[in-house]
Amino acid sequence: MAKKRHKKRAKPGLPPGTLVYTGYRDAQQAEVRSLWYKDTEVVLRDHYDPSLRQRPDGTLWIDVNNLTDTALIARIGGDFGIHPLALEDVLDTQQRPKLEEYGQHLFLILPNLRFQADTLELLHEQVAVCIGKNFVISFQEDPDDTFKQVRTRNLDGLGIMRRKGPDYLAYALTDTVVDNYYLVLDDVETAMQGLEVEITESGATMTCKAKIFQFKRIISQLRHRVMPLRDATLRFYRTENPLIEDQNRLYLRDVTDHVAQILDGIETAREVLTNVEALYHAEVANRMNNVMRLLTVISTIFIPLSFVAGIYGMNFDNMPELHWRNGYFIVLGTMLLVMVGMLIYFRRKRWI
Amino acid sequence: MAKKRHKKRAKPGLPPGTLVYTGYRDAQQAEVRSLWYKDTEVVLRDHYDPSLRQRPDGTLWIDVNNLTDTALIARIGGDFGIHPLALEDVLDTQQRPKLEEYGQHLFLILPNLRFQADTLELLHEQVAVCIGKNFVISFQEDPDDTFKQVRTRNLDGLGIMRRKGPDYLAYALTDTVVDNYYLVLDDVETAMQGLEVEITESGATMTCKAKIFQFKRIISQLRHRVMPLRDATLRFYRTENPLIEDQNRLYLRDVTDHVAQILDGIETAREVLTNVEALYHAEVANRMNNVMRLLTVISTIFIPLSFVAGIYGMNFDNMPELHWRNGYFIVLGTMLLVMVGMLIYFRRKRWI
Amino acid sequence: MAKKRHKKRAKPGLPPGTLVYTGYRDAQQAEVRSLWYKDTEVVLRDHYDPSLRQRPDGTLWIDVNNLTDTALIARIGGDFGIHPLALEDVLDTQQRPKLEEYGQHLFLILPNLRFQADTLELLHEQVAVCIGKNFVISFQEDPDDTFKQVRTRNLDGLGIMRRKGPDYLAYALTDTVVDNYYLVLDDVETAMQGLEVEITESGATMTCKAKIFQFKRIISQLRHRVMPLRDATLRFYRTENPLIEDQNRLYLRDVTDHVAQILDGIETAREVLTNVEALYHAEVANRMNNVMRLLTVISTIFIPLSFVAGIYGMNFDNMPELHWRNGYFIVLGTMLLVMVGMLIYFRRKRWI
Amino acid sequence: MAKKRHKKRAKPGLPPGTLVYTGYRDAQQAEVRSLWYKDTEVVLRDHYDPSLRQRPDGTLWIDVNNLTDTALIARIGGDFGIHPLALEDVLDTQQRPKLEEYGQHLFLILPNLRFQADTLELLHEQVAVCIGKNFVISFQEDPDDTFKQVRTRNLDGLGIMRRKGPDYLAYALTDTVVDNYYLVLDDVETAMQGLEVEITESGATMTCKAKIFQFKRIISQLRHRVMPLRDATLRFYRTENPLIEDQNRLYLRDVTDHVAQILDGIETAREVLTNVEALYHAEVANRMNNVMRLLTVISTIFIPLSFVAGIYGMNFDNMPELHWRNGYFIVLGTMLLVMVGMLIYFRRKRWI
Amino acid sequence: MAKKRHKKRAKPGLPPGTLVYTGYRDAQQAEVRSLWYKDTEVVLRDHYDPSLRQRPDGTLWIDVNNLTDTALIARIGGDFGIHPLALEDVLDTQQRPKLEEYGQHLFLILPNLRFQADTLELLHEQVAVCIGKNFVISFQEDPDDTFKQVRTRNLDGLGIMRRKGPDYLAYALTDTVVDNYYLVLDDVETAMQGLEVEITESGATMTCKAKIFQFKRIISQLRHRVMPLRDATLRFYRTENPLIEDQNRLYLRDVTDHVAQILDGIETAREVLTNVEALYHAEVANRMNNVMRLLTVISTIFIPLSFVAGIYGMNFDNMPELHWRNGYFIVLGTMLLVMVGMLIYFRRKRWI
Secondary structure (H helix, E strand, C coil): CCCCCCCCCCCCCCCCCCCCCCCCCCCCCCEEEEEEEECCEEEEECCCCHHHHHCCCCEEEEEEECCCCHHHHHHHHHHHCCCHHHHHHHHCCCCCCEEEEECCEEEEEEEEEEEECCCCEEEEEEEEEEECCCEEEEEECCCCCCCHHHHHHHHHCCCCHHHCCHHHHHHHHHHHHHHHHHHHHHHHHHHHHHHHHHHHHHCCCHHHHHHHHHHHHHHHHHHHHHHHHHHHHHHHHHCCCCCCCHHHHHHHHHHHHHHHHHHHHHHHHHHHHHHHHHHHHHHHHHHHHHHHHHHHHHHHHHHHHHHHHHHCCCCCCCCHHHHCCCHHHHHHHHHHHHHHHHHHHHHHCCCC | CCCCCCCCCCCCCCCCCCCCCCCCCCCCCCEEEEEEEECCEEEEECCCCHHHHHCCCCEEEEEEECCCCHHHHHHHHHHHCCCHHHHHHHHCCCCCCEEEEECCEEEEEEEEEEEECCCCEEEEEEEEEEECCCEEEEEECCCCCCCHHHHHHHHHCCCCHHHCCHHHHHHHHHHHHHHHHHHHHHHHHHHHHHHHHHHHHHCCCHHHHHHHHHHHHHHHHHHHHHHHHHHHHHHHHHCCCCCCCHHHHHHHHHHHHHHHHHHHHHHHHHHHHHHHHHHHHHHHHHHHHHHHHHHHHHHHHHHHHHHHHHHCCCCCCCCHHHHCCCHHHHHHHHHHHHHHHHHHHHHHCCCC | CCCCCCCCCCCCCCCCCCCCCCCCCCCCCCEEEEEEEECCEEEEECCCCHHHHHCCCCEEEEEEECCCCHHHHHHHHHHHCCCHHHHHHHHCCCCCCEEEEECCEEEEEEEEEEEECCCCEEEEEEEEEEECCCEEEEEECCCCCCCHHHHHHHHHCCCCHHHCCHHHHHHHHHHHHHHHHHHHHHHHHHHHHHHHHHHHHHCCCHHHHHHHHHHHHHHHHHHHHHHHHHHHHHHHHHCCCCCCCHHHHHHHHHHHHHHHHHHHHHHHHHHHHHHHHHHHHHHHHHHHHHHHHHHHHHHHHHHHHHHHHHHCCCCCCCCHHHHCCCHHHHHHHHHHHHHHHHHHHHHHCCCC | CCCCCCCCCCCCCCCCCCCCCCCCCCCCCCEEEEEEEECCEEEEECCCCHHHHHCCCCEEEEEEECCCCHHHHHHHHHHHCCCHHHHHHHHCCCCCCEEEEECCEEEEEEEEEEEECCCCEEEEEEEEEEECCCEEEEEECCCCCCCHHHHHHHHHCCCCHHHCCHHHHHHHHHHHHHHHHHHHHHHHHHHHHHHHHHHHHHCCCHHHHHHHHHHHHHHHHHHHHHHHHHHHHHHHHHCCCCCCCHHHHHHHHHHHHHHHHHHHHHHHHHHHHHHHHHHHHHHHHHHHHHHHHHHHHHHHHHHHHHHHHHHCCCCCCCCHHHHCCCHHHHHHHHHHHHHHHHHHHHHHCCCC | CCCCCCCCCCCCCCCCCCCCCCCCCCCCCCEEEEEEEECCEEEEECCCCHHHHHCCCCEEEEEEECCCCHHHHHHHHHHHCCCHHHHHHHHCCCCCCEEEEECCEEEEEEEEEEEECCCCEEEEEEEEEEECCCEEEEEECCCCCCCHHHHHHHHHCCCCHHHCCHHHHHHHHHHHHHHHHHHHHHHHHHHHHHHHHHHHHHCCCHHHHHHHHHHHHHHHHHHHHHHHHHHHHHHHHHCCCCCCCHHHHHHHHHHHHHHHHHHHHHHHHHHHHHHHHHHHHHHHHHHHHHHHHHHHHHHHHHHHHHHHHHHCCCCCCCCHHHHCCCHHHHHHHHHHHHHHHHHHHHHHCCCC
């Protein structure tokens, strides 16, 4: 689950390079799509077909959905000569975002996030992208296909993707993941505004407090995910690896810009949350103040009056006032006057 | 609106380079002015006239107001060979300030801010400046013309602008935007001083609290806008692009100095706000203390006296004091003495 | 004990290089194992046998458990030409993690941690690894053998260790220590979740407060241990020392990745703890509020009623109500109505 | 005034290089002193005399006091070929401290501070120093002559100044300004100690709170002034400009050391202030606690006793105790005992 | 005194290089020891003897205790050609730790600290070390000889010092000063643990608060002293000055390691102090809560009961209960029941 930040290795001391899927998704048939394209031609197969790689020119995109079939992953790794450590990272789904260079390949780890507004949870799916000389392999942990639109654009010949090589494809995949963050941020902020309204309207309940804690966790997770992503995209933009053509660097710069913008947005969201929390505390303090004020107003009015009543309840033989004709009414009237006077006084001080 | 820090892309997965205006301004006729000048001659046309570029020497300044006419933007982009990603940034009006180099052009994104004192809002307009070999194109999001004075100075031949090239013009535009921040900062500080007075005079109301939150948001926005602007102007000053003449670098250094000064000013404004908030809290705590003190004073004076009255209200057969001639008056006198004594005591302790 | 962060040198001014064991473990027979291996052959001796080093090719691994036998340490130091300062660091068991290069050798200090959930203590054992041309010497402070699994893997010929040299062995040892942190972090977080439950269920007791303090100490210790470890592993990965073969650097990069991930995890744990503490304070404040509310409700209901009772306890001669037939019942009824009304009022305000 | 951190430009959009004095000092006759010296000879004229520059060897020091005479400044700028942007900075008296290189000249902006203990204000005067091949021009904003002592030392032939060139003179001026900070810091700390005593002795009044705010402002201003000064002096020390002779760099290093020391001192002052503020809050909390304790002690003693008195004030027909001979005295005695017991109890708990 | 962080120059504007002792120690006869040694020979004179420098090979160590005799310092400076600015720093005893290179010499400023547990004060003594081609001069501010043990080791021929040159001697002196910090840190932490016990046992008194403030000051001082020391030792280790032999760099690296370790220790101490302070505040809050709870318990029990007593103290003619035979006892019994019930209720809520 996304809430688990660090994995528990099956057993410290296992030889590195052992392929174990560490995510929480249930075992399932992996969906694999093989898409080969060049400027004027596209071939799409709904299964794993490495033979497409033989074709001259063009770019092959293998898109793997669901990672529970480790045998398949191992086979792909073998077919395309992916380094065992990279394969291990594909399956170990709590990796930090990073760009790694393995001789022949570039290897990208990207966190794909989704915000579930009803449970205030941040769902995390790891996406790994391996870029080779004339191919790109993408590994998605979740069954729902994040890259559908990229594929459609390619099939429909929209944009310039078909005229470009694997570096542009990898850019397009990264851009899709990064663009997703805008949605996540928007959803988080909308949910926070809802909380703000809730606090103002129905008071500072313990539920609100709990929600504030959950938002804190979400924003902290967001930051932990996106911070290293900035480094990864920056290194993607700056790498001197010949797999990246210079003319495509502008696009990668654009992605790093977006990531920086998202980090700004996270910072802003955190400040908004700080304000929401301050509002909560102000609300709590306000209620407490009201409680104390009420206590004080009641006590200040009635304790002295009770004292006066106590005076005339004393049993001294010689208490002349008791025998006055209108003594009782005078005292009662005075008490009433004092009470009204105090109410006016407190009203002026805005206590009531 | 300026309150929205991060944009929502129409749809993640759209091919990059698609021109969509993402601001909130209503569609409107764009005002375009074409100003061509050299040392001894100025030509101003109140429409878009790329033909002026053919003239030998001189600098052409195209100034576009209002960005809703994307077709026009695309046409200008085509005429001057601006990179599609740059054009996209012109229209995507929540870009971070930045300087980007696109082969033939330098491309500047500047945030122009205005503070609306009555609603405590920070309005944001994106200004984009594209610098080419013998031209400058400025894109202003808002209809009100920020660069009017620069144009007037040019037309009147004031300063040295007419003797300089496009780099100096771009500097003049940047300087105008940056100088605006001094006004914004001043307005914000004036408004904060007003709040300070309000807190001291009319007490710590919930309205004050709300205003403090708004100021926090404003200062955070200011910082988020100006922080990357510092990098942008620094890179403008340091770029080795041949579009910038070395003798004009001193001016760009001056601008970076101003931005640094503004950042200092924002920092100061934040500290002032922290103090205002502390004042608010001190005021709240003070009122609470007063409430508690009043409660304590009243209770401490009357609870013991009520007890004494209660004593003499008991119905024991044998209570000698009750039958004393002046028992009542003695008790009453003693109570009065105690009361006065306590009032003096509390006065000395400065509780009342 | 692990709680002691900085050592007390026996006496400032001692000549450097003096071998003194500064840990707290009791003197004990050191267990030493000598393991020599090459691709096709393994020799394991359960004692210190430097003669194995004479064999051509292969790698010799001397594994020393328990450091109280300083004479033996000195002898090993002499046999393998280890620098006196390095030997001193082996025995001074509160060293910061570091990688140092001593001409012929690389020298690694690693902190091995264990979390004791029942006492909320973080136990620390220092592990030193000395890498030479064809040997690795590991010094473990604790008797329980952390590296058992590495040895087993080597003996069983699992993984690729037997085909690699001392640099890979040193990597395997480091990886074992680093992997251990995942367990520690998991245990700490589990314990913190237990505390969270405890606070919610049995209220904010002083025991909870004490536990929060202990967790703070633990997380601070963790950070202090792992922070310099990052530098150490980074330098291990980047060192240009010929003892490290270039093809093995990928493995070292993997270790630095893990350390970065652990630092993230520690950061997360700290944020979780912050939330637990905030929960504690919210719970404390909540209880206090309940106390104050109860006081206020009781006072607000009964003080005015008592006043009324006091009124009719006065002894004036002329108090007509007293002589009404149903005066008593009318007053009693009114009081009851007021009481019920107030209870409804407070219930609506959610005070009771 | 020094309280105004950022200037308001007369009008954004003014051509740069326009000379406007932006300080708050009243227009006044500028005092100018021209001092020419070499190893064996000194000439001092109490007016502006650029002709001294013609003399072979030697150094000319023009010292300008008061900047309201912009015509004079412009004339000096023309005579010595000072860049317009530098001249503008001389007059714009809220510049950040900086060192700038303008081809032939080095240009230093230094903030000279003075602490006014009675009003708790930090007064700021801008000092600009322009260093040329054989001259130094210093511009002081304030009429009171900060550099008097440097001049006297020069005239009296004290120290080594007469044997050195303009770089040493500039160093001497900078050193004088920097040394001044020690006095400011000392005065600020003395004033803070006074506040500490005031809080302890006369309690936490609102005046104290206000003073704490003022000190915060002062320390923040100090830091804002000195922070960039460190960069400026560092660049002064490291510049490779031929105007600085290598043998004089040691002196400049000394100045940067002093600035670092002052920054340390400011940091310390800030921590002292934090402690003063904590003391204030402790004092406030302490007083509140005393209030609450008094309330509780009084209530806890008298409310139960009043209840007992109330019991025996009931009018039941059959209340045997009322008819006991010593009933009243027994009850009175018991009450007294309870009261004394409680007082002892509270005394033991150190509540009274 | 050590509490004074920044010096007050006698008078800003004094020519630099003037020798004035700025410490607080009383004028006193300086103790000087001259120790000359080479591998096989040692000569110790208990006075200043520069003639020993004439001897071929070997290292001369001049150790000066007490700095009030400025004439002697000046003479030594002259004999060994020490730069005036360095001499000034020797006497100006509030210098920041630093390493400076003056052509022929290396010059080290080291802060030697001592913690006085009874007054919770941190005493500071400045130690300056000047390293030349075949000599080392150490200046100690305090009369008590910190370097006694180094001398003894040298005289006894312990360690390798006699075989090494002045760089090793300087290392040994630095190491002695640095090792001292371990003692200081230990003493500070022991004292803090004492405070922790005091708070838990005798409650949160104002004395504890004062001590917490003092510890804050101490830790801040420690950090201010050791932070620049790290830079100084790092520069000592890295300097390419030929006075340092490459084979001795390992020792200097060791010292920088120790300083880093001490900084860690200071950080830990600060966290411990934060916990102590939190404990203090928890204790204060706890006591306050107890106060409030007592008030609430007493009020909640007795105010309603008093009301009931008030009811039956009313003087209505027609109050049937008053005439019941056992009315009084029924009411008394009911009150007792209510009281017991409430006590049980509060006990269950753990309020009493």
